[in-house]
Amino acid sequence: MVDQFDPNFTENVINATGPKTDPRMRQVMTSLIRHLHDFAREVELTVDEWMAGVNLINWAGQMSNDRRNEGQLVCDVLGLESLVDEITFSRAANAPDAATATAILGPFFRTGAPHYPNGSSIIKTPPTEGGEVTFMHGRVVDSTTGEPIEGVVIDVWEASTNGLYEQQDPNQADCNLRGRFTTDKDGKYSLYCLRPTPYPIPFDGPAGKILQLLDRHPMRPAHIHLIATHKDYKPITTQIFDSEDKYLSNDSVFAVKHSLVVEFKPLEGNDQATRELEYDLKLKKPSST
Amino acid sequence: MVDQFDPNFTENVINATGPKTDPRMRQVMTSLIRHLHDFAREVELTVDEWMAGVNLINWAGQMSNDRRNEGQLVCDVLGLESLVDEITFSRAANAPDAATATAILGPFFRTGAPHYPNGSSIIKTPPTEGGEVTFMHGRVVDSTTGEPIEGVVIDVWEASTNGLYEQQDPNQADCNLRGRFTTDKDGKYSLYCLRPTPYPIPFDGPAGKILQLLDRHPMRPAHIHLIATHKDYKPITTQIFDSEDKYLSNDSVFAVKHSLVVEFKPLEGNDQATRELEYDLKLKKPSST
Structure with a gap:
């Protein structure tokens, strides 16, 4: 026995x-x-400490629904999602013909964002405070050949300057700051968006409780989410971060990578935007790993 | 950065x-x-494996309520509650004047069970199948002096032969197979209960899913739960296990300890019971650790 x-x-x-x-x-x-x-x-x-952990985990499940995944957020503040992302994609990233680095999806992605022609704006509701309109554009190439790729769908989403994504905020239009663009024959895409601003992750649940117990802030550095897909290439999920953000070195969910930090340059002579972001992507074929 | x-x-x-x-x-x-x-x-x-784990944890919280703690049950099937119990109480148990070994509380304890005089029965609803009435009795002594302790409250609870505790089963009377007894001046207590039978832990949630994925059965060996309390002594929470049970070596929640295995002996000449269980307990004063 x-x-x-x-x-x-x-x-x-x-x-x-x-x-x-x-x-x-x-x-x-x-x-x-x-x-x-x-x-x-x-x-x-101790038994009491363990039971406190059990209660926290049950609380996470009870708070989760189709608009919120608190179990995921608890993992995020412990660095687990970023680590798993790193593990899953590290081999591909370390190869000599590496594709663009990846980052976590985050809980605010929505499928079925509207398709727009290049040069359109995803700003459907003006921000309630601040907000610099940015002309974002770039080129998508094959990571091995360097050739431009036509027909890559770039799905972009970001929070507004109040720190809320449209599905969290009844005052934003449906799919505000969210859209899909397709690269042209030269691999180029372009759109107008907001220069992103830092915001806190939701801290009214167990993830927030953990941050409080660990004497940490809930802020994420300003970022834009991107997913790039093409039938012949491996999809990329990533986030790009504003190089001037003060939370760059202490992201509450540890998602920042050097290669994902970008510059929002002052832009003159464009009556729609005051900032410019040039951002190129590299995609890799499944057979090339 | x-x-x-x-x-x-x-x-x-x-x-x-x-x-x-x-x-x-x-x-x-x-x-x-x-x-x-x-x-x-x-x-x-991988990201997919991690997300499967997140979903399982959220599911545990969503299933939990004031009658069911699925987060606890998930820990139980991974051995964590028994391990934490061992850690918390191991020093006391290893001392030369060790008190009775402890075991996990389990999710079916209820506060406020009825007080009965010694020699009473806790069987309020006859079992639907099988069931051997057992005369359970014993003596509670001080683990250091060996002297009997008067006034120890022994809180006993067990499942019926259908594997259900009374609060899980609308066909059992309130507080069936549940009661509190107090030791007399010789430290003695006695009661009538059922010889316990093995039963499965609830396997319709994530704990059951884990058992299924790990090709394990959900059965717990037959046991009686006990809590012994006295104002001058450290309380003891324990379970005692039937030595003839076939799940003794593979308890689904890993709570069996050698010292907690007891014998339900055949009993003759008692018109109320066909089995006898003699079970003594040792309590320790808080100052003696």
Whole structure:
């Protein structure tokens, strides 16, 4: 009989895994059980502390719905989503013909954003405060050949200057600051958007509680989200960050990467915009990894 | 600026912890972040796998209410509650004048069970199938002096033979198989209960999903729950297990300990019961640790 007080407790739990378990599932759960147990022993976790953690996790689930994923946000403030993103894409990024670096999707993406012709604006509701209109444009090329790629769909979304995405804010028009553009035969795209501003992640739930307990702020540096897709290439999900943002070095969800920091340059002679952002992307074919 | 691709990613997340953080909180979260990240790197966790885990955790919270704690149950099937119980009480248990070993509380305890005189039965609703009435009795002594302790309240609860606790089963009377007894001047208590039967933990949620993915059964070996309290002693929460149970070596929540396995002996000459369980407890004063 297994004595649960013996030093083999963790091995006993791992060995309870049955023979029909999928090999990858076995690998993941073995590591998870070992690290969870090592954590508990290392800090001599008490019953009360463990129960506080259980309550926090249950709270995350109870707060989650189709507009909010609090379990994801809890992972984000612990750096887990950015780390998993790094792990998943690190090999591709380290290759000599590396594609553009990736970043986390975040909880505010919506499928089915409107398609616009190049040169259109995604600003449907003027911002309530501040807001610099930016002419964003660039070129998408094949990361191996350097040739321009026609027909790449670039899905762009950003928060308004009040820190809210349109689906969080009844005062913004549907799909405000959200749109899809398609590269032309020269691989070029262009649009008008807002220069992004920093904003806090929602901090009224367990993720906010963790930030408070760890004496951390909830701010994210200003950024624009992008997904680039093309039938012949691997899709890229990324965020680009304003080089002048003061939260660049202490993003509450740890998503900043050097290669994703961009400059919003002053723009003259354009009556629609006062800033310019030139941003090129590189895509990679699935066969080239 | 912090580059999140650098090998110091985990240290950067840990170092984001602010100076006003409680020292114990810092210690616990530092270890948790390190083990979570080590786990993710060790198995090269993908974005899809991570998101499956997030969904499972959100599901646990959404299923939890005042009658069910699914976050706790998820921990239980991974051995975490039993381990934390072991950690919290291991020093006391290893002392020469050790008190009775402890076990997890489980999710079916209810406060305010009825008080009965010694020799009463907690069987308010006859079991729907099988069921051997057991005369349970014993003595509670001081773990240091061996002297009997008067006035110890023993709170007992168990599932019926259909595997359900009374609050899970509309066909059982309120507080069926649940009651409190008080030791007399000789430290003795006695009651009639059912010989317990094995039963599955609820497997219609994420804990059940984990068991299924790990090719494990949901059964718990037959057991009776006990809490013993006295104003001058440290309380004990424990479970006692039937030595003849076939799930003794593979409890789905890993709560079995050698010292908690007891014998339900055949009993003759008692017209109320066919089994006898003699079970003594040792309590320890708070000052004696």
